Structure formats: structure tokens, C-alpha cells
Amino acid sequence: MNTILISSAKLVSPHHPLDGEVVDILIEKGLVSKVSSKVELNDQKAVVIDGSGCVVSAGFFDLHANFGEPGLETKEDIVTGTRAAAAGGYTAVAVYPNTNPPLHSRSEVALVVNAAKGSAVDVHPIGAISKKREGKELAEIYDMQTVGAIAFSDGNHAVQQAGLMSRALLYSKGIDALIISFAEDDSVAGGNQMNEGEVSTYLGMKGKPNLAESLMVSRDLFLAEYNDAPIHFTCISTAESVELIKNAKKKGIRVTCDVAAHNLVFSDEEVQGFDSNYKVNPPLRTKKDIDALLQGLSDGTIDAVVSQHTPHEVEFKNVEFQIAKDGIIGLQTTLPLLVRAGLDAEAIVQKLAIAPREIVGQPVPALTSGSAANLVLFSVDEQWTFDAQSNRSKSSNSPLLCAELRGKVKAIINNGLLVENK
Template sequence: MSDILISAAKLVLPGHQHDGQIVDMLIENGSIREIAKSITPKGKDVQVVDAKNAVVSAGFFDLNSNFGEPGLETKEDISTGTRAAAAGGFTEVAIHPNTNPALQSRSEVALVVNAAKGNLVNVYPVGSVSKKREGKELAELYDMKTVGAVAFCDGNHSVQQAGLMGRALLYAKGFDGLIISFAEDESIAGGNQMNEGVMSTYLGMKGKPNLAESLMVSRDLFLAEYNEAPIHFTTISTTESLELIKKAKAKGIQVTCDVAAHNLVFTDDEVVTFDSNYKVNPPLRTKKDVKALLKGLRDGTIDAVVSQHTPQEIEFKDVEFHIAKDGIIGFQTVLPFLLRAGLTDEEIVSKLVIGPRAVLKREVPTLTVGEPANLVVFSTTEKWVFNAASNKSKSANSPVMGQELTGKVLAVVNNNQLIENK
């Protein structure tokens, strides 16, 4: 790869000596060679990234995304998934085990790790807690960790048996593993389609109450405390869950959590159109919940924002709302959604760069001279249209497809590779 000059970017990375300053950054052979107010490259073979009025920071990290491989490659494979991730500014992604077969043993985890080698985007498998994600028998967690699993979760299945979840927490603690909880009590949720509230009553649809989530959060917090084990809650969506987690943190329980970007900007009012692209799980909640989530981001209760990238084929989305599959493609819309929600440059970096890596105890790229370049360049003001031409995913299930969005990722650099969004 030719040398890269990132020109006139605002560097945002807490603790960096140039944090908040406008700088040029020269990258040679995949490593940062120089950072200064102005750099004149000596060689001719230099690729210039014009970052005027843009931000440069360490690459985004996604704690919750879904590829289809293995088994569901018609939704998304590793090649298209990493391409979409890069277009969204993510240089590292943790993919959940919603595959067929599930990422439930050494073989599936190793397959993903090996298939993803050589990409700009680092792919980290999240192994399943239970075999086949059925919540009945504990999977071989340690075996999966030895070949690359960074955490364990049953994906979009919540572990219903308290005893199994307790054993998983205790076992994983023994080898510094992390259990991720998708919190939903199925006996309360009832397989219903949207948030329970005024809108579900108006539309005559059975609703999924906040209690289905907060009840499971409460249970898993008790289990984590009892076993003195860390736990991470993914895609928290309710006021009550946040209050429980905030109190648990104050009490000293080892708990972290994240929120999906779309749950910060959309509410259940969107479902009035019966557009199945607004069908997600957890469902879109109320304005009160969205307000609480934004407050939780700012007061530190929520550690990270995730894409919950969930590609679906058209035959699973272009149908009646009640039979449509859950999920939206999220990689490329995380940045625009966070800007729409009112987050600053610093808050975006906190929740997409620093927070996610802290959850998994991974080092944040330092962006210092001599270190490998793992970074994103993004504009908070540039507008672009999310359509078939700009969409890098194999699927197209997004409620903002065809719309003009504000906030664009201009370039990502990692593993001695550069991808620009023209």
C-alpha cells in the first residue's frame, strides 16, 4: 500500500497529546510515521485523505453485529459484512452467534477467525453460551476462547434458565471470560411484535412490555453478584433496566451495558406505518425511554453504542409486520443516528471507540508515532444518500434506505489497508 497522508483533521482521542488539535498524520507501511500541524510528504507515492472539517480517531469497535456465515450467507457473508462495517467506520467488530450452525464450538469459531483473516476489519466471534443456543446445555466456552472467541452470548436468544446462566457466569469467570446477556423474559414477552403501550393499543397489536427486559436484567444482576462475575447487557432499551444497572454499578457489581443506535432515535410511534424495517428486538420504545437512554449515555451508565447489524433477505422483510423478521442493517447508519441524537465528537468517540474496547478489556489504538494505524476519519456535517449504490451490505433492510443522512465516514485505515468512501 502507498503511504497515506491524512490532512487537516481534528484529532479526538482522550489522553492523546494532540487531542482536540488540527493535525496532519503521515502513515507509512501501515504505521504512523509523523503527526504535526503540517506535513509535506517527501515521496511521490502518497495517497492524500482530505480531512478538512473532519475528525480522526481510533477505529470504531462494534460489540453487537451479525453476519450470516456460516450457514446463512444469503443474508450476509464475511466479505460483505466487513465491507459494510468499514463503510460505517468500524475497524473491529464482534459478531454474535446467530448463525446456522451457531458459533458453539472450536470448529465454528475457528472457521470465522480463519475466513476473516486479511481483512481491513478485525472480526471477533462471540461464542454461544449454550449448545444450539437452546438454553439447555452449556457449550464448551473455554475451548472457544482458545481459538478466538472474545465473549459468550446466545445471540438473540435469551438464556431462560437461571441455573444455566449462573453456571455460565461462574465457569467463564475462571478463565477471565465475559458473558453477554440479551435480556428478555420470554414468558412475559410472549413473542409479541412491538413495544407495549399507547401505540400498540392504538394499532391493535400485542405488545412486549418493558418488564420483559427489566425482569431479566434484575435476575442476571443477582446472578452476577452471587457468583462475583462480570456481566455485560447488550441492546438495553428501557428506563427500568437503566435504573437497575445504574444502582448495580454504584453497588460495585461488575456490570456494563450497551444500546443499539436505532433505539436512540426511533420510537414505537414509527410503527404506525407498519413498515417492517422498524421491527427490531428489543422493540422501539417510547419517547420517555429514548430520553432515559440518552441520559444514560451521558452519565456513564451505558458504556457503548452498537449497530446490532442484522441483515435479512427481502422475503423476510417485504411482508406483513407481524410475520416479518426482526432487525435492520446498522453499520453505515450508526454515525448518522448518533449525530441525529445530538452526540458530540467526544461522546461519539467515547461510545464507539473507548467504551466497547473497555468492555472486552482490549487496548484502544493509541494513534502515536511508531504504532500501527487503526483509525477512522469521519465528517459530522457531510450529507449523503443511503441507497443501493452506497449500501455495502448484501441486504437492504433499513428504515432510512433512500434517505439523505448527515454524518459520513470518509476513510478507515487498519492492517496496512485503506478504504475511502467516495
């Protein structure tokens, strides 16, 4: 790597002595060499990045992304997925086991780890809780942990058997692993298409009630408390879930949770146009739920925000709403959505860079002299167009495609590599 100087950027790093100050950051051979109000540069070959009006922080870490590799590479492979992640400001992503075969043994986990080597974005596999993600028999959790799995989830298959989830929590506690719950009771959700409420009634569509999520959150909180084990809920979407988790934290249960960025901005009213790019799971909820989610972010009940990046080929989305697959691509649009939701730079860094790493026990990059350079430079004010030219994903299933967005990632640095967004 060449010598790099990031000049005149506001540093957001809560435990750094210069937090909140406008600084220059000098990076040499992949290491942070100097951080100060002014750095004199003698290297004529150095890359200089103007950070005026921008924020520099530890690189973002996505706790919930879906790549297709292995088996579903036509949706997204690790190369295109990490390109999209880099463009979105991420220096690390946790990839879910929604693959074919799923990440349910050491061989699939090791494949992902090895395929991602040499990238500017670290890829951390989330191993499956159960074999084939069928919810019947525990997968080899310890084996997967030894080759790089940082947590365990059945992805978009919620674990329906309480006994299996209880055993998973107990087993994971013994090896200091984290179980991630995707909360949906299938018997209540019924495979329906959107949120149950006034809009679904108006459209004549069967809806998924909030109860399908809150029942499962309640169950898994009981199981975590019973086993005295940590649990993380991903992509919560309802006011009831926020309240349940808030009370559990007060009670001392070891629980954390995240929310998908699109659930903070879009409501079920978007579905009235039957645009399948608004079809996600959990579904877009009501404005009352959005208000509760934003309040949960503000008061610390919700620890992190995720992209829930879920790419699909055009033939799975450019169809009638009822038969379209759930999910949108989100790695490049999470920052703009948080800006739209009203989060300031400090909250964005906390929810995208710091808390996600703390949840899965990964070190937070220090941005101090001598440390490995792992950072993102971004603007909360600059506007850009998310279109076919700027999209780095292999897929294009996003309601924000061709939209003018505010909040742009300028560059990331990680693993001795610089990736700039021109």
C-alpha cells in the same frame, strides 16, 4: 501500503498529547510515522486525504453485529459484512452466534476467524453460552476462547434458565471471559411484535412490556453479584433497565451495557405505518424510554452504542408486519443516527471506539508514532444518501434506505489497508 497523509483533521484521542488539535498524520508501511500540526511530505506517490472539517480517531469497534456465515450467507457473508463495516467506520466488529450452525464450538469460531483474515476489518467471534443456543447445556466456552472468541452470548436467544446463566458466569470468571446477556423474559414477552403501550393498544397489536426486559436485567444482576463475575447487557431499551444498571454500578457490581443506535432515535410511533423495517428486538420503545437512554449515555450508565446489524433477505421483511423477521442493517447508519441523537464527536468516539474495546479487553489504538495505524476519518456535518448504490451490505432491510443522512465516514485504515468512501 503506499505512504498516506491525512491532513488537517481534528484528533479525538483522550490520552493523546494532541487530543483536540488539528493535525496531520503520516502513515508509512501500515504504521503511524508522525502526528503533528504540520507534516512535510516528500513522497510524490503518497496518497493524500484532505481531513479538513473532519475528525480522526481510533477505528470504531462494533460490539454487536450479525453476519450470516456460516450457514446463512444469503443474508450476509463475512466479505459483504466487513465491507459494510468499513463503510460505517468500523475497523473491528464482534459477530454474534446467530448462525446455522451457531458459533457454539471451536470449529465454527475458527472458521469465522480464518475467513476474515486479510480484511481491513478485524472480526471477533462471540461464542454461544449454550450448545445450539438452546439454553440447556453449557457450550465449550474455554475451547472457543482458545481459538478467538472474545465473549459469550446466546445471541438473540435470551438464557431463560437462571441456573445455567449462573454456571456460565461462574465458569467464565475462572477463565477471565465475559458473559453477554440479551435481556428478555420469554414468558412475559410472549413472542409479541412491538412495544406494549398506547401505540400497540391503538393499533390492536399485542406488545412486549418493558417488564420483559427489566425482569431479566434484574435477575442477571443478582447472578453476577452472587458469583462476583462481570456481565455485559446488550441492546438495553427501557428506562427501567437504565435505572437498574445505574444502581448496580453504584453498588459495585461489575456490569457494563450497550444500546442499539436505532433505539436512541426511533420510537414505537414509527410502527403506525406498519413498515416492517421498524420491527426490531428489543422493540422500539416510547419517547420516555429514549430520553432515559440518552441520559444514560450522558452520565456513563450506558457504556457503548452498537449497530445491532441484522440483515435479512427481502422475503423475510417485505411481508406483513406480524410475520416479518426482527432486525435492520445498521453498520453504515450508526454514525448518522448518533449525530441525529445529538452526540458530539467526543461522545461518538467514546461510545463507538474506546468503550467497546475496554469492555472486551481489546487494546485501544494509540495513534502515536510507531503504532499500527488503526483509525477512522469521519465528518459529523457532511450529508450523503444511503441508497442501493452506497449500501455495502448484501441485504437492504433498513428504514433509512434512500434517506439523506448527516454524518459520513470518509475512510478507515487498518491492517495496512486503506478503505475510502467516495
